[in-house]
Amino acid sequence: MVWDKWKRDEVQSRLAATPEMLRGEYGYPLKPTAVPTTVQCPNGTFVANLVSKDLPAAAVVLRKAFWNDPRYTSWPGIGDLPCAEREAAMEAALGCHLRQMERWGHIFGIFEKDSQEQTFLRTVIGCVPAWRGDETDLALSLTSFAMAGWDGPTPADEAYALAEDRQKLPTGKPHLYIWLFGGDPEGLGRGFGRAALQHALLIADERGVPAVLETCTLSNRTHYQKYGFKQISERFVPGCEEPWTLMVRKPWTLIVPGRSFGYGSIV
Helix, strand or coil: CHHHHHHHHHHHHHHCCCHHHHHHHHCCCCCCEECCHHHCCCCCCEEEECCHHHHHHHHHHHHHHCCCCHHHHCCCCCCCCCHHHHHHHHHHHHHHHHHHHHCCCCEEEEEEECCCCCEEEEEEEEEEEECCCCHHHHHCCHHHHHHCCCCCCCCCHHHHHHHHHHHHCCCCCCEEEEEEEEECHHHCCCCHHHHHHHHHHHHHHHHCCCEEEEECCHHHHHHHHCCCCEEEEEECCCCCCCCEEEEEECCCCCCCCCCCCCHHHCC
16 A cells, blocks of 8 residues: 555656656757758748647647547547537547646647748647656556546547557657647648658657557558558457557667757757
8 A cells, every 4th residue: 555655646746747847858849940851841841849838729730630530430429429529529638638748848740831921730749758668658647637637538448458558568668659640631741740750750769769659540550661660469449440550660770970869959
């Protein structure tokens, strides 16, 4: 009982840490930085950290991206709602997940700037930098959900089975967990998603750690395989025609003279 209370207190203490408190371990915010020309995005496209004030807009982008995603169409209490209620429920769920990741400072947005200097958030990628090895479990803990204000329905039981597969793989070992990744459909085919994913994978490569993600469509699985991800396990979830897949990508070797670890130094 004493051990359980100590662990519970430790989890609550770590989850109470603010991004400012964790910068020494997880890096400093990335200022708006032009994406590499090799990504072939429109001129003026840049990547930047997303902070608290940006999260509602990020939740809207992700809701649009995941509108037809089996993860949400099959989610009891979300996928079966009328359109307007479903929009609100999805944005509430996604906003909660973003808050669960926010403390570690690895939520990034890809922005497009037009000729009038207006900026538009096109793609969001939210990651948990598990440099100690246990941050992903911490982010997905019941305590984390409670502290982030989760009051939505629970997913299908099979979704928990996939989480168990994930826990067996990287727990205790440093890794980068890509929790949410999606773009506004209006920006499809213009390189914004490619820029976001490459940015996240560069972080993993510079740290020398694997990247971990889950997907619930075969087309996405094939897409991620092109980036070096390999299938680890799959689960079939009621309401989904295709399996949910856990995927891992080993780090590629990077030799970048003069660069230090930490996402603030990466583009």
